[in-house]
Amino acid sequence: MTRLNEVLSRRRTLYSLLLLVCAGLSLHPLAPLERGLEVFFLPTRWIAEVVAPLGWLGSREVRAAEEDLFARAAAGRGQALELLAAEQRAALPTEELRAGRRLVHGEVIRRSRGRLDSIAVRVATRAGLAVGQPVVCGDEFVGRIADLDSHDAALIHVELVTGKGFFVGAEVFAPEDLERKRGQALVVGGLTPEPEGKNHELHLALHRPRSSRARTAGAVLVREIEAYGELYSRLATGYSLGQMETLALKGGGELTRITPELDFQSGLFQVVVLTPLDPAATASRLLELDTFVDSSWVRVKALTGGVLSATREGRRLSGGRSGGVLPGRAVAFGAHFVGRVGEVSWASADLLGLGDPGLRLVALAQLEGDSVPRPLGELVALGRRRSDGRLRFRWTARVEIGAGAPIRAQLFTGSGEAGVPRGLIIGEAILPSSRGVHEILVEQDPRVLQLEELFVWRGHAASGATRPGTGGP
Amino acid sequence: MTRPPRTLAWILLVVWFAWIHAAQNWMGQSDFFGLATPDLSLVLFVGLLGVVRKSDIFLLALVAALARKSFSVDPGVAILSGLLALAWLTLLLRNWIEVFNPYWRAFLAAAGAMGLAAWLALVHLAREGGALPQLDALLLLAFSSGLCALALGGWAIRLPGLTPLRRHGPW
Numbered sequence: 001m002t003r004l005n006e007v008l009s010r011r012r013t014l015y016s017l018l019l020l021v022c023a024g025l026s027l028h029p030l031a032p033l034e035r036g037l038e039v040f041f042l043p044t045r046w047i048a049e050v051v052a053p054l055g056w057l058g059s060r061e062v063r064a065a066e067e068d069l070f071a072r073a074a075a076g077r078g079q080a081l082e083l084l085a086a087e088q089r090a091a092l093p094t095e096e097l098r099a100g101r102r103l104v105h106g107e108v109i110r111r112s113r114g115r116l117d118s119i120a121v122r123v124a125t126r127a128g129l130a131v132g133q134p135v136v137c138g139d140e141f142v143g144r145i146a147d148l149d150s151h152d153a154a155l156i157h158v159e160l161v162t163g164k165g166f167f168v169g170a171e172v173f174a175p176e177d178l179e180r181k182r183g184q185a186l187v188v189g190g191l192t193p194e195p196e197g198k199n200h201e202l203h204l205a206l207h208r209p210r211s212s213r214a215r216t217a218g219a220v221l222v223r224e225i226e227a228y229g230e231l232y233s234r235l236a237t238g239y240s241l242g243q244m245e246t247l248a249l250k251g252g253g254e255l256t257r258i259t260p261e262l263d264f265q266s267g268l269f270q271v272v273v274l275t276p277l278d279p280a281a282t283a284s285r286l287l288e289l290d291t292f293v294d295s296s297w298v299r300v301k302a303l304t305g306g307v308l309s310a311t312r313e314g315r316r317l318s319g320g321r322s323g324g325v326l327p328g329r330a331v332a333f334g335a336h337f338v339g340r341v342g343e344v345s346w347a348s349a350d351l352l353g354l355g356d357p358g359l360r361l362v363a364l365a366q367l368e369g370d371s372v373p374r375p376l377g378e379l380v381a382l383g384r385r386r387s388d389g390r391l392r393f394r395w396t397a398r399v400e401i402g403a404g405a406p407i408r409a410q411l412f413t414g415s416g417e418a419g420v421p422r423g424l425i426i427g428e429a430i431l432p433s434s435r436g437v438h439e440i441l442v443e444q445d446p447r448v449l450q451l452e453e454l455f456v457w458r459g460h461a462a463s464g465a466t467r468p469g470t471g472g473p
Numbered sequence: 474m475t476r477p478p479r480t481l482a483w484i485l486l487v488v489w490f491a492w493i494h495a496a497q498n499w500m501g502q503s504d505f506f507g508l509a510t511p512d513l514s515l516v517l518f519v520g521l522l523g524v525v526r527k528s529d530i531f532l533l534a535l536v537a538a539l540a541r542k543s544f545s546v547d548p549g550v551a552i553l554s555g556l557l558a559l560a561w562l563t564l565l566l567r568n569w570i571e572v573f574n575p576y577w578r579a580f581l582a583a584a585g586a587m588g589l590a591a592w593l594a595l596v597h598l599a600r601e602g603g604a605l606p607q608l609d610a611l612l613l614l615a616f617s618s619g620l621c622a623l624a625l626g627g628w629a630i631r632l633p634g635l636t637p638l639r640r641h642g643p644w
Contacts, residue, residue, distance in 0.1 A: 015531060019561055022554035026596045029548070037550055040539075047543035050491040054499075307546050308494060309593065310501050310508050311603075311610070314546035342546055350546040358603035383604065386507065 038321075038345040045348035048303040048316055055304035055452070065447035066333075073334030077292050080335055080412060080423035083366055084289050087373045087422075091270035093139050097238050104129060104273040105286045106156070108416040111266070117163030118146065119416070121271055122154050122460065124285035129156060134222075134236035134274045140262050141168065141222045141239040142271055144232075154460075158271070161204060161241065162264045164190050168236070169224035170206075172215045172244050183223065184215050188241050192257040201435070202264055202398060203257035204241060216246035220258050235274040263398035266362055266377035269415035269422065290460055291421040292335070297455040298324045300331075302351065313355035313384060313449070314339065319456060320347040328419040330457040337361075337413050337424035338448045341456060351454070354391050354426070354444055355384030362414040363426060367407050374401050375414055376431075382439065391427065391442040402433035411442060421457055478637040483536060485634035486521075490514055490540030498544060509613050511621035512586035514541060518556065519582045519622060520630040522563040523572035526640040533638075534560040551596040555589045578626045583619030587611045 025033055055062075088105060092098070106123035123129065126148060135142045135158045142160060149155035159166060171183030186208040194201055208214060220241040224233035242260035249255055262268060290296060300319035307314050319325040321344050331338045331351050340359060342350035352359050359381040365374045382392035401407065411426040427444035497513045500506040518537045525533055538553040545552060563572060563581060570577050594606035630639070 015557070015561065019554060019557045022550050022557060026548060026551035026554050026592075027599045029550075029600065034550065041542055041549040043539055044543040044549070047487060047491055047540055050488055051495040054495055303543075304495070308497055308501070308512075308514070308541065308544055309547065309590065310510060310614075311594065311606075312546055312597070316543065316546070343548055345549075352546060352601075356546070356601075356603075358597060358601035360602075380602070 041345050042347060044316075044345070045303075045318065045320070048348075052304050059452075062450050062452050065450055066453060069334040069336065069445070069447060069451070076335030076425055079410075080291065080425065081289055083364070083373050083412060084291070084423045086371055087270055087364065088286050088289075090372045091137050091272055093136060093239070093272065097136075097139055100277060101235055102128065102275045102277050103285075104275060106135075106271050106273060107287055107422070108268050108271060109155075110418045111268075111416050117160050117166065119143075119158050119160065119268065119271075120149070121156050121158055121273075122287065123156055123273065124287040126153060126156070128275045128278050129273055130232070130275075133232045134239070135271050136236065136239050136274060137262060137268060137271050139240050140260070141236055141241050142262070142264075142268065145273065156273070160264055160268075161189060161260075162191050162202065166190060167207070168222055168241070169233070170220050170241055171223045172218045172220045174215060174218050183221070185223070186220075188220065188258060192255065203259055206244070206256060206258060214256075215244065216254075216256055218244050220244050232274070232276065235276065261399065263375065263377045265398060266396075266416065267375035267398060267414075269362070269364065269375045289423070291423045296421070296458050296460060297332070298458050300325060300349075300454055300456055302452050302454055303348070311357065311383065313353035314342065315351040315353070315449075317341070317349045317351050317454065317456070318347075320345050320349050322346050324458055325349045325456050326419070330413065330420040330424065331454050332424050332457070333448060333451050333454050335423075335425050336445060336448050337420075337426050338451070338454060340420065349456075353449060354381060354442075357381055357383045360417070361420060361426075362417045364412045364414040364422065365401070365409040365429075365431060366412065367401065367409045367431075373412070376401075376411070377414075379440075385441070389446055391444055393429075393440050393442060395431075395438050395440050397432070397435050397438060400433055400435055401431060404433060406430045406432050419457060421460075482635055482637040483532070485632075486536055486638065487540055489632050489635070490517065490537060491543065493517055494540065494544040508610050509617045511617040512582075512589070512614060513621065515559075515586045515589060516582045516618060516622045516626055517629045517632075518559070519563070519578060519585055520626045521635075521638065522560060522581075523567075523578060524630050524639045527564070527567075529638065530560050530564055531557075547593045548596060548600065551593055555592045558592075559585045559589065575623055575626060579619040579623035582622030582626065583615040586618035587615035590614055 106121040110120040146159035147157040166189040242258040303316040339353040342352040363376040379393040427442040501510040542549040597603035
């Protein structure tokens with residue numbers, strides 16, 4: 001009897017320990033242990049097939065939806081490619097600021113969440129690129145090359161002007177000085193604290209000696225003196241840092257800061273590196289648009305059945321790690337963004353739909369009546385409204401996109417989120433034009449949730465890959 | 474002689490769980506049930522917790538977690554810990570209450586469905602930044618699951634092929 005009690009007690013202790021470990025892992029996942037658990041959940045791929053006959057019931061509607069979406073995919077891709085080309089052109093500086101410089105175009109492919117001072121950029125070519133060269137977006141100054149990636153020959157790391165230890169020489173011009181002849185020197189870099197608690201707003205800090213004659217407003221442009229700056233710093237002269245403004249603080253005193261024209265936190269998609277003109281290096285280059293290259297996508301099957309929770313949205317996918325499906329990757333069909341890959345095991349994966357609360361993505365907006373797309377920054381999914389099926393998103397607008405009335409826009413995926421290529425159609429929305437935190441509603445083609453065949457983003461294709469054909473997504 | 478039927482019974486249990494999950498998912502998508510869709514698989518799980526041998530409870534939680542993960546985008550480890558916790562609680566309660574009693578079973582199914590949904594929402598919030606579980610939705614789920622356990626719980630544990638899993642003695 002004592003022996004039996006001992007065995008039972010040991011079992012109970014082991015059971016309790018296992019329960020605690022599982023609960024801890026649920027809240028704080030550890031990659032090696034999660035990979036170990038993948039083995040246990042391997043059969044889930046085949047258990048889902050038990051109810052496959054259910055899928056046959058609705059197969060006619062699914063086929064019709066697939067065929068219709070596929071037929072419209074060519075138009076969707078054409079529209080997306082046009083948009084992306086326009087976005088690339090918009091990232092180039094004006095003629096005046098191009099003179100005497102070679103331009104190398106790049107796309108932001110990754111940014112550290114919560115860290116504002118560094119981005120990873122995939123460039124058209126690394127020939128002639130060096131640490132310290134300025135990086136711009138249109139006529140706006142962005143930062144400098146901090147590092148050329150040692151593993152990926154197309155990747156560079158850029159330190160942003162928002163970084164704590166970043167300094168760039170500048171001049172502020174009075175608002176009435178339209179010809180910008182008499183500037184006042186200062187140094188710009190890092191961020192100012194937000195006195196009103198508006199944490200969604202970012203303002204650049206400025207550094208200069210205290211003086212009663214110091215300007216309090218005006219346009220701020222980069223102007224670096226070569227002797228004090230880096231080898232390439234003069235290339236950035238003339239590029240804008242934003243508008244200087246001065247606020248009266250509640251407790252007395254005032255704060256002078258610079259409001260940039262760019263959303264450095266999540267709205268930086270396309271950039272250009274400025275290099276000296278060099279006959280040995282290739283001419284200015286734009287990055288190739290490879291979102292719809294067949295070899296960049298892996299075909300997977302969506303398993304029958306959806307998700308059990310009423311507040312979540314997603315599907316189970318037949319492809320797993322063994323088939324090149326990785327967490328966080330985009331899932332698409334016929335130019336439509338369907339969702340992102342969640343948890344992945346060896347033979348299956350979770351697809352998190354756009355209506356899954358907490359899903360994050362960066363978006364690009366094509367405003368009605370405007371040919372140049374606007375980076376919107378990060379959207380956070382809040383779920384799908386049951387009444388009309390529209391998707392709810394939280395959008396933090398850090399730059400104004402218009403004046404006054406809300407604007408109808410077509411939304412596409414943007415750049416800067418690892419695993420999600422730009423240019424996939426998200427849906428239609430009406431966007432408020434002011435800065436601030438907004439909740440927006442997006443209309444998505446509801447049929448994308450019924451599809452059986454989907455495509456998962458594998459990664460950017462190697463140069464020389466074929467152009468999109470009839471394969472996918 | 475008893476091994477083959479019991480193994481077959483476990484396999485059949487997986488099949489039953491799979492179809493019940495599919496039915497639950499279909500109900501969840503319909504406008505009629507919506508948020509009031511009962512957690513049918515949990516009703517079966519709680520029903521079985523009251524009738525299987527004590528030594529089979531851990532295996533039952535594993536099988537239920539495997540089947541549930543096949544139809545869910547919630548992390549597998551979170552599902553497993555939620556079901557293990559419910560099984561652990563039932564194991565304790567079996568010493569004091571008659572879990573096979575329909576009212577206790579309904580109470581356990583209601584509390585279990587609500588607890589599991591809240592736990593999975595909490596894990597989602599911690600991992601992906603989802604939303605906090607809404608109390609009205611949880612209460613609705615608890616009510617429908619409890620009602621379902623009261624009406625169908627006895628029938629659920631008599632599903633064809635599961636008899637070998639039922640205990641015949643006190644343990």
